[in-house]
Amino acid sequence: MSSPTETERCIESLIAVFQKYAGKDGNSVTLSKTEFLTFMNKELGAFTKNQKDPGVLDRMMKKLDLNSDGQLDFQEFLNLIGGLAVACHSSFLSAQKRF
């Protein structure tokens, strides 16, 4: 078997990261609010540390939890990753335009 491509590695990583945090308590196929906060602080500390508003993570969880069951399933988790990637990509493009 050939080694995985960057895209394949990335898909595997997203699944592994989700399962790591979703497995911490209760239902292991969803992220509870506590698991979501642990994930955000451990994996996206650079983002959470810059937030001065303590309510931002609460509001993110509410917005991501599309079916309002108090849990994030894998699709809802991917919407978070996608949203952050789009934000990074946009700021990268606008930085490029300055030069």
Add this chain to the structure above:
Amino acid sequence: MSSPTETERCIESLIAVFQKYAGKDGNSVTLSKTEFLTFMNKELGAFTKNQKDPGVLDRMMKKLDLNSDGQLDFQEFLNLIGGLAVACHSSFLSAQKRF
């Protein structure tokens, strides 16, 4: 600076992979049909090689191209990655249930 977490690396990889393929011809902020096919064959060859129906990539492109401009922007590209990740995750969960 501390080394990036797995999630941060993954977000960076998705942006880098998109830019690599989007930059091959014409508009470098979107994937043309040709760039999409190159991406699929190079990065997701394990998926494309197993497709016996030659029209599957055409139909995927049409389905992903939400605004029907013949190009995939970064958000549309992320929907592809998300769709594949959800499919992988689901097959992983159903494989687990068998044991």
